[in-house]
Amino acid sequence: MTVRLPETQRIPPRRTRYIRDERDPNAFLVQRSVFVDDAVLAREREAIFNRCWIYVGHESEIPNPNDFVARTVAGRPVLFTRDKEGHVHVLYNACTHRGAEVCRERRGNTRRFRCFYHSWSFSTDGRLVAMPDEEGYPEGFDREAHRLRGPARVESYRGFCFMNVHADAEPLDEYLAGAKYYLDLTADQSATGMVVTPGAHEYSIKANWKLLVENSFDGYHAIPVHKTYLDVQRARGDEIAGNTSTDWKQSHAYDLGNGHAVTVKEAPWGRPIARWKPSMGADTKPIIEESYRRLVEVHGEERAAEIANLDFNMHIFPNLVVNNIMAVIIRTFYPLTPGLLHVNAWSLAPPEESPAARRVRNESFLSFLGPAGLATPDDNEALESCHRGYASDPGEGWSDVSRGMDFPEPRNWDELQMRTFWRRWSDLVEGMVEY
Template sequence: MEIEDLIIDDRRRGIFRVHRSSMTSVDLFRREQGQIFDRCWIYLGHESEVEHPGDYLRRTIAGRPLFLVRGKDDQVRVFLISCTHRGALICRRDAGNADVLQCFYHAWSFNTNGKLIGVPGEDAYGPYFDKSELGLKQPPRVESYRGFYFVSFNPYVDDLVTYLAGAKDYLDLIVDQAEEGMRVIRGSNKYTMKANWKLLVENSLDGYHLVPTHQTYLDYISSLGTDDSGQTAASRIVGTAKALGNGHCVIESPVRNGRPIAHWHPLFGEEAREPIARVRQRLVEKYGEERTHRMADTSRNLIIYPNLVINDIMAITIRYFEPVAPDHMEVTAWHLVPREESESMLATRLDSFLTFLGPGGFATPDDVEALESCQAGFRATETEWSDISRGMLSPAKSTDELQMRGFWRQWHANMQGLSHTDVQDGPVTETEAVPALATDD
């Protein structure tokens, strides 16, 4: 099947379908690496994870080993980990602090600015051997927004703020909740799924599955004293869905189960009621009631295309997933919190995070089972298409699928060598597709 035929997007009839080979084909998976992960901005880490000079963290991004490090000059830099001598990995740990990073193979040493500063037996090299030519290599583009660092292997990619499009406003809503800035809690949750990475994109934006898939969690919350008792898919108050441009999408819903940021719930205990009220009052004084309502009383699941999800629900989770094969991904999740939060409120937030979003929580095992079940179902190749048409001809709700269509339209454009597309529902416009930026190859 030709790439242009992988998606049926009939906006007049309200039909949107995705061919399931997009989830199973090795050839398409390889094409994704070149057309998407080598060309877009990809999330690397948060500035708070390298807070002090010498702090570094190691990540695998778009299949490449990278590390983020803060130098003695307080500048944050990103380097490919591969030693410029024979290629061995420089960083042997996921995180740490060091003045010098030494390759264990032949002991070539680099400082936190990436310069080669030590070569054992350097006198064995000829007169034209120049250490200044052999420093650690950097990705073509590195930029940050509000503490979130991204890399791109495409030197011609739009600047990060332009790329973020409407997602930028939602990052602002998250970061502005804190008085002294946000920080990532040390440690992470890591797990794998035997499923295609795009299934997790869909799932992270899918309000439709909440009641049938996570009923156990809703029953648990109801037992603690909330008005969710007896909720059904038909009666539950739903939120809205938006496509934000460039494949970024979001769902927003009213907060019902409490959030440590300015929305109390019985599960937090009476001692948390007053501190939460003080947080809310501070937000109102600084931002006004309308913006505070969006911050405190509205939850959001945000996808930053292609593979970063930020869940700002009962806790704030940064979730990054690295595609490994058409049917395999590696997932890492971190917890983002306000710097000024008290120990007791932080404990409440962490408990909320692990209860729902942790690998052993109420939600994540359900979701893993659902996505792996989908991937297993794709082996029934005679059923060729997945339907993502819900809500296509009506105003989008969080239980509809506009947000997934926004992602898929961007994916489809990228896979055809286009950089932008009209990700909204509605009539196709003349600006639906714009050719990708030229490269030098």
């Protein structure tokens, strides 16, 4: 049997301007100036958001030829398209003539994107296909050289599409590393592949983006901060003790490589994919049981049980969260200033589920994960409270992220997952420079 050593024996210490990963005594500290300093954000935009693979969208959002979605991805306006041949593209939403947006709709289906400024028109694969008074341009004008530009690399895994502006980036398959296992668990909830349900949540938080990274897989705050949600579920009949060690079963945290991390558990709430609880209502039990039967039919009993019962909160570096808990949420976020971030969130579901099953899923999703639910507003207030607190000593204060450092198998309410993020952040932003 392999004996796993704790981080303190596997990972060398580091002492940089912003990170203290120390031994004897063991401690992991983050300098609070990283949350409020404009210079740090400028460095992050260059070293992280312009270097890493960034999530764009799910291929189910553009199911048909010539479908498109327009959105801003890590500060860049892009068009996420499927061309007439069915190929997926990511194009910058900027005309190659004078730079105006070529599409001002949020989504739709079109054969051409036409710039309203001078009427240059582009196909859904980015080719310049029409322009007024083309004969007025000099000899040698090349339409192909004026096609819509886009990121150097666009790749997908199980329907999750990413972009990278650097041509020499490692393949997405390698970048995702251990995160692929949990994306597979998500995608395998449907025999035909999961789909993004209609609608999206968009909101802002007056806090630093890295605080949302930490919060997205922080099990330590769940009992005190989300007491209202847990009390409601208990009142509806669920067996919730309100105690971390009792409520979270098979609790673990894992470093997935490249800054990605996940916390896993079996939680006391229900899951619309295949785990019924009394709070979901007696009328929903046959629906949930039928969902589990389908999973067994497709995957076998062992895999079906894992898909149905393993709750996980996963962060894919730098700004993608997949929470597979009482529902499945995809969440991305991007900093506008050191103290303001914008969030986008979508719900994933099996396309084959019945209207009744979709209702159960939406209720589970909105009650906890929605921006007006019983949990997300609590999280947002906690992050904003932290950010306000940093104004007291941004250059001197340190945040402690040491919980579980001595454990060979940290739990989901420990902080290995956050240290995983911060070590990768330091590698990229600080370049392993010692201070």
